[in-house]
Amino acid sequence: MTYRGRFAPSPTGDLHAGSLVAALGSWLRARQSDGRWLLRVDDLDAPRVVPGSAPSILSALHDYGLQADEPVLYQSQRETAYLQAFEHLQQHGEVFACWCSRSDLSAVDGLHRDGHCITPPQDDRPPAWRIRVPDRAFAFEDLVQGTQQQNLRESVGDFVLRRADGCWSYHLACVVDDAHQGVTEVVRGCDLLDSTPRQIFLQQQLDLPTPSYLHLPLALREDAGKLSKSTRDLPLDRTDPLPTLRHALTFLGQPEPSGGDLRTLLQNALAAFDPRRIPHRHSAPWPGTS
Structure with missing residues (x-):
C-alpha cells in the first residue's frame, strides 16, 4: 500500500x-x-x-x-460525510442525546460513564450527542512514543460527537x-x-x-x-x-x-x-x- x-x-x-x-x-x-x-x-x-x-x-x-x-x-x-457517519452510529444505538451542563456533570467527576443522559430532556435547547464507550483498554504502538494504553470509560467517558450548537467533534471529523x-x-x-x-x-x-x-x-x-x-x-x-x-x-x-x-x-x-x-x-x- x-x-x-x-x-x-x-x-x-x-x-x-x-x-x-x-x-x-x-x-x-x-x-x-x-x-x-x-x-x-x-x-x-x-x-x-x-x-x-x-x-x-x-x-x-x-x-x-x-x-x-x-x-x-x-x-x-x-458536512454530508460526518452526518452519514453519525447516522450509522445512531442506527446501531451507539449514541445518545445529552442535555447535561458542566455543573450537572460535576456530580459524576465531570464524566459520563453510564451510556445515558443524567439530565431530563430540555425542550428549549438542543442536546449534544455522545457516544457510549466500553469499559476496556485501547492500546496502540506509537512509532516514537512506544506502547500506549487507555481505558476510555475511566479516562474520558462517553464523549461528545456533536455539540449542542451543531458543530461536529474533532474526533469524528x-x-x-x-x-x-x-x-x-x-x-x-x-x-x-x-x-x-x-x-x-x-x-x-x-x-x-x-x-x-x-x-x-x-x-x-x-x-x-x-x-x-x-x-x-x-x-x-x-x-x-x-x-x-x-x-x-x-x-x-x-x-x-x-x-x-x-x-x-x-x-x-x-x-x-x-x-x-x-x-x-x-x-x-x-x-x-x-
Missing part, C-alpha cells in the same frame, strides 16, 4: 514554529516512504476560525517548500477524513496523543481502517507551555525559511543539513532523515520564546 500522510492545521492564526515541526515531520515521513503528502484544513469550528488564516497557512507552507500532492481538503465542506483521504500514518504533535484511543474506537465502530501513529515532541516556550497560534507565538519568517527549518530539523533529532537554498536543504534533510532519532519529549524551549 502506498504511504499516505497528512498535515491538518486549524485556521486559527498564522503558521508558527510549533506547527511547522508537525508539518515538516509529516512531510519527511511521506517523502522518505516515497508516498503522498496531503493537506487538510480543520475549519469545522467556525467561531474559532480567523478570516484569512487558511490561505496564510497554505502560503507559508509553500514558502517553506512543503507542497501537497493533492488538492487541499476543507472540513467545512464535509478526523477519523472520517483520514479514511476518506486514505491516510496510512498520522504524524502529529504529542498534544494529541491522548486523542488517539478515542479515534481508534471510532474507527472500529465505523468499520474504518486504523492508520499507524507517530506523535512528535512539542515545541515549548520558556514557561513550558506549547507554542500556539492562540498566544501568537513565533510567526514564521517567510522571507528567510532556512534558519527555522534547520532548527526544526535539529529539534526533531536530525543532523543539521547543509544547503544554501531551500530546495537543496530539504533534499539533504530528506536524505539524512531517520525517524529513530526523533526524541520522545523535548525539554529545551524554542529559541526566542523567553
Whole structure:
C-alpha cells in the first residue's frame, strides 16, 4: 500500500514554529516512504476560525517548500460525510442525546460513564450527542512514543460527537477524513496523543481502517507551555525559511543539513532523515520564546 500522510492545521492564526515541526515531520515521513503528502484544513469550528488564516497557512507552507500532492481538503465542506457517519452510529444505538451542563456533570467527576443522559430532556435547547464507550483498554504502538494504553470509560467517558450548537467533534471529523483521504500514518504533535484511543474506537465502530501513529515532541516556550497560534507565538519568517527549518530539523533529532537554498536543504534533510532519532519529549524551549 502506498504511504499516505497528512498535515491538518486549524485556521486559527498564522503558521508558527510549533506547527511547522508537525508539518515538516509529516512531510519527511511521506517523502522518505516515497508516498503522498496531503493537506487538510480543520475549519469545522467556525467561531474559532480567523478570516484569512487558511490561505496564510497554505502560503507559508509553500514558502517553506512543503507542497501537497493533492488538492487541499476543507472540513467545512464535509458536512454530508460526518452526518452519514453519525447516522450509522445512531442506527446501531451507539449514541445518545445529552442535555447535561458542566455543573450537572460535576456530580459524576465531570464524566459520563453510564451510556445515558443524567439530565431530563430540555425542550428549549438542543442536546449534544455522545457516544457510549466500553469499559476496556485501547492500546496502540506509537512509532516514537512506544506502547500506549487507555481505558476510555475511566479516562474520558462517553464523549461528545456533536455539540449542542451543531458543530461536529474533532474526533469524528478526523477519523472520517483520514479514511476518506486514505491516510496510512498520522504524524502529529504529542498534544494529541491522548486523542488517539478515542479515534481508534471510532474507527472500529465505523468499520474504518486504523492508520499507524507517530506523535512528535512539542515545541515549548520558556514557561513550558506549547507554542500556539492562540498566544501568537513565533510567526514564521517567510522571507528567510532556512534558519527555522534547520532548527526544526535539529529539534526533531536530525543532523543539521547543509544547503544554501531551500530546495537543496530539504533534499539533504530528506536524505539524512531517520525517524529513530526523533526524541520522545523535548525539554529545551524554542529559541526566542523567553
